[in-house]
């Protein structure tokens with residue numbers, strides 16, 4: 001496994017980690033998939049209070065040497081709510097401290113200063129080790145950083161993949177220059193990369209993959225990693241997918257092949273980029289609905 005520096009902390013993060021959204025309904029299968037991923041070197045596990053699966057993730061990582069990240073929902077960005085949400089996540093994950101605590105989505109209804117100061121308090125109390133954000137654009141990221149007194153934002157989790165570029169292109173440069181690590185979510189386009197709809201892109205990836213003895217999925221993840229300053233977090237419930245994803249790093253494509261993939265351009269509309277203006281104004285409303293839906297998915 002290759003590693004990338006987390007922000008400017010000196011700490012190393014595997015360039016391919018484990019996404020866990022939609023894992024958990026099959027609890028045993030999910031625990032097994034996460035453990036296999038860790039065993040294969042993807043020792044970075046990302047969850048969120050919104051996924052309603054923190055207990056399962058806690059069970060999977062128990063006793064494992066892993067970098068554990070979770071996210072607070074935008075409905076909990078007031079100080080009191082945030083402190084309570086963090087305690088809940090720690091309890092469910094069955095840990096005393098979480099490595100990375102991220103704001104899941106911007107919430108324009110709460111002053112960012114209040115939220116970021118509360119995040120700093122959590123570091124001081126020893127409940128979280130690092131502060132991250134998710135779905136923040138460059139301006140939101142800068143405002144959040146400027147609101148902090150003592151610590152730095154180490155990461156921004158955004159949607160980025162061979163299929164979806166829009167939200168990330170300029171943000172990539174901003175984050176690189178500000179020493180904020182990009183955590184690329186939905187790095188396989190939420191599975192769309194394997195749909196017939198994107199067959200043309202798949203043919204290109206497949207063609208390149210064959211020359212390296214790899215698969216299209218591995219090439220798609222490797223292209224992300226090659227950008228630098230990135231850790232990609234594919235979700236895989238199938239064990240053969242887990243194994244495949246772990247072998248997406250540790251080898252390099254030629255500049256020409258990377259350019260061929262880059263030149264495919266954006267093929268799928270991003271979920272986050274398009275909706276961000278709307279979602280950050282309605283965050284408490286939809287994040288509560290999402291949590292309910294996820295609980296239903298988990299059979300609770």
Ligand SMILES: NC(=O)c1ccc[n+]([C@@H]2O[C@H](COP(=O)([O-])OP(=O)(O)OC[C@H]3O[C@@H](n4cnc5c(N)ncnc54)[C@H](OP(=O)(O)O)[C@@H]3O)[C@@H](O)[C@H]2O)c1
Nearest residue numbers: 019020021185186187188189190191217234235236237238
């Ligand atoms: N911060 C945010 O707002 C946000 C939003 C969305 C997602 N995320 C994070 O990002 C993670 C990943 O994103 P995602 O779940 O949307 O989608 P994704 O990782 O892009 O794609 C997951 C899909 O790809 C399949 N897959 C995985 N590896 C494969 C392989 N090697 N070959 C073929 N198919 C493969 C999976 O199937 P199987 O499961 O059957 O193996 C699943 O259907 C989430 O789990 C979550 O942690 C964050």
